[in-house]
Amino acid sequence: MQQLSVRHLLGIKDLTPADIALIFETADNFKEVLSRTIKKVPSLRDITIANVFFENSTRTRLSFELAEKRLSADVINFSASGSSVKKGETLLDTVNNILAMKVDMIVMRHASAGAPHFLSRHIKANIVNAGDGTHEHPTQALLDSFSIRERYGEVAGKKVAIIGDILHSRVALSNIFALKKLGAEVMVCGPITLLPRYISELGVKVELDVRKALAWCDVANVLRIQLERQQMKYFPSLREYTLYYGIDKKLLDSLNKEITIMHPGPINRGVELSSDAADSHHSIILNQVENGVAIRMAVLYLLASQVA
């Protein structure tokens, strides 16, 4: 009988390799549940979960909501637009008001790094971080590694290149932590202006040439250019970015080996990834989305066993 070493899923940084292994094993079982005629289990029927989204999201929110419903939890949804946050309510007040309605778990996305960590010090409910600013996005990293494990049997020893806007990406940071803990080799690749200055301190290789990165790796995790987070120009134009860092079928075919393409979505088609590459047999982008529900079910299930 195993249990997670943490009460909240705030980031991959806090997890042990054993925690990740337990989440993967549990997700294997939930993946099987999702292949049944009736894709629902009653485990969390006495749990209420609030999805609190202070930032826009399609995939993550739908994925969490579906995971919660497949586990038979009661779900309430909150999004900042059209709420009292606009009237000046503080984060803690907003969440405490939600908790006063007897909510057991909070799934939260926030534009500020550390917002879920702050909450975890002040409230009793279990918190799952669904993305905090440019900091961490733990469930995305878990489902990415889970998808690599599914494709190759294991993550250890695999070479993974994370390509694109590393500076603004919470997916990149969480992925680096997860992949390193699972024993993969990690490389980050992007324009120098979009690489954090001390990123190599995390034990990752740094590469500026996307062709060299693709030639080195088994798996390329291509990130979106996050124009909404860029207050200044980091590169001259999108067209120039595509010219130097865009990945298309021609480039993939020019490598003398098979690599796997991943993308956390949403894709800017024709910018970081061309349509023929995104829809090719190299891509496991839709498998990632499918695995996302099983991973989130596993995380919620394991944390819910600790709800008082």
Added chain:
Amino acid sequence: MRKKTAMQKRLIVSDQLLDIMLQRLAHQLIENHVDFSESVILGLQPRGIYLAERLEQKLNAILGFPVRTGALDITFHRDDFRRRENPLTANATRINFHIENQNVILVDDVLYTGRSVRAALDAMIAYGRPAKVELLVLIDRRYTRHLPIEAMYVGKYVNSLPSEKVLVEWKAPDNPEDNVWLITKNEEL
């Protein structure tokens, strides 16, 4: 004086007797299911799968063809999630056949409160609507049921106290014989 707890282990079914029992259970199944053309066996995880495996071997030896056998995990359907100290770890479900309109024989090693069987019925229904469901257990602990559930095929009835435990040990690389034990924890002065 220091209190010490001693564990008493009493053999209730020996290796030889267990083999006879399995032989009898296999024949009882054949009596009701004849050629198993519309019958399947589901062993309950984690411990019922070993008995299901043994029965499958016995049936195969008698009938000369394999009977469809699967493993059903009930973890996510249990009613004691979050009510017990240790969290439950899930096991694999392996059902490579349709159970719709089939006769399903659920197999578990020990029938105690009946709650596992209740969870198993729930878990099974997620795969389809069986024509008929039966329950086979090796050991039926009498007068301990929390739910109105009874087995159709029973290896042995055992009278036991709630403080006691029935342990079924199967032959394995580190264990030379099949045995069933009744374990009692005694508090001695």
